[in-house]
Amino acid sequence: MELRHLRYFCAVAEEQSFTSAARRLHVSQSGVSGQVRDLERELGVTLLRRNQREVMLTSEGAVFLREAQSILAHAQRAVEIVTRASQGQYGKLTIGL
Amino acid sequence: MELRHLRYFCAVAEEQSFTSAARRLHVSQSGVSGQVRDLERELGVTLLRRNQREVMLTSEGAVFLREAQSILAHAQRAVEIVTRASQGQYGKLTIGL
DNA sequence: AAATCTTACGGGTGACGTAACGATC
DNA sequence: GATCGTTACGTCACCCGTAAGATTT
Numbered sequence: 001m002e003l004r005h006l007r008y009f010c011a012v013a014e015e016q017s018f019t020s021a022a023r024r025l026h027v028s029q030s031g032v033s034g035q036v037r038d039l040e041r042e043l044g045v046t047l048l049r050r051n052q053r054e055v056m057l058t059s060e061g062a063v064f065l066r067e068a069q070s071i072l073a074h075a076q077r078a079v080e081i082v083t084r085a086s087q088g089q090y091g092k093l094t095i096g097l
Numbered sequence: 098m099e100l101r102h103l104r105y106f107c108a109v110a111e112e113q114s115f116t117s118a119a120r121r122l123h124v125s126q127s128g129v130s131g132q133v134r135d136l137e138r139e140l141g142v143t144l145l146r147r148n149q150r151e152v153m154l155t156s157e158g159a160v161f162l163r164e165a166q167s168i169l170a171h172a173q174r175a176v177e178i179v180t181r182a183s184q185g186q187y188g189k190l191t192i193g194l
Numbered sequence: 195a196a197a198t199c200t201t202a203c204g205g206g207t208g209a210c211g212t213a214a215c216g217a218t219c
Numbered sequence: 220g221a222t223c224g225t226t227a228c229g230t231c232a233c234c235c236g237t238a239a240g241a242t243t244t
Contacts, residue, residue: 001172002099004209018224028211033225035209043176045183050224052218060183067175071168075098078164079140085157086142101234115199125236130200132234147199149243 003075005039006068008032009047013065016055100172102136103165105129106144110162113152 011021012032022029040047047061057065108118109129119126137144144158154162 001176002101004099019222027209029224030212030226031210037225043179043183045179047179053223055224060179063182064175064179067171067178071171071175074164074168074171078161078168079098081164082140082142082144082157082161085160086140116197124234126199127201127237128235134200150198152199 001039001042003072005035005042006072008035009039010065010068010072012036012048012055013057013061018055098136098139100169102132102139103169105132106136107162107165107169109133109145109152110154110158115152 008021008025008031011024012018015021015024018029018032018036022032025032036048043064045060045064046058047064049056049058049061105118105122105128108122109115112118112121115126115129115133119129122129133145140161142157142161143155144161146153146155146158
């Protein structure tokens with residue numbers, strides 16, 4: 001599992017559409033479909049119900065969505081933190097461990 | 098940035114060695130070196146100081162390490178949660194946020 | 195010389211886009 | 220017929236391992 005899987009899944013879940021998600025991610029629809037399929041296969045869990053006309057979260061998918069969103073937000077925060085820390089340039093202290 | 102970058106970086110930081118980290122990850126040393134280099138390049142931040150005989154965290158690296166460890170733990174937890182949810186079939190609790 | 199990290203180089207896996215198919219409205 | 224998701228397939232990027240190079244002890 002990689003962050004890409006989470007990014008794609010979250011986009012689909014939020015847009016409730018593979019097509020819209022692909023547009024938002026600037027990738028092809030088939031790419032999104034494949035990655036979400038791989039994620040579900042790896043987890044062994046069906047996250048989305050592709051019914052007629054609609055893409056809906058399963059109950060497991062809803063649970064996983066919150067986690068995935070939280071993880072992505074955390075990753076983004078981590079980048080900002082370390083970027084800011086390097087710009088700030090304050091501590092030259094090398095903290096052990 | 099992908100979870101792989103975080104896994105590799107955390108292993109190196111924790112082992113304080115690229116060689117040990119590679120062993121632990123069951124990949125080659127050069128692979129670890131390359132991925133950590135790519136991560137630093139993407140962040141625009143030097144995370145590790147490769148001095149003679151030692152690999153030490155920079156202050157920015159120490160900050161990022163905590164975040165990375167937390168993210169990886171979160172990701173692992175997410176997998177467990179959704180796996181358990183699908184097995185249990187009866188949603189235990191939906192932990193808010 | 196031994197140990198360690200980096201860099202160069204090839205190969206194989208996989209992510210991606212195009213296109214064709216099936217299904218639903 | 221139009222829209223949407225899936226699948227097949229060819230391409231290309233990139234991850235990885237091997238090997239050579241640089242540095243230190």
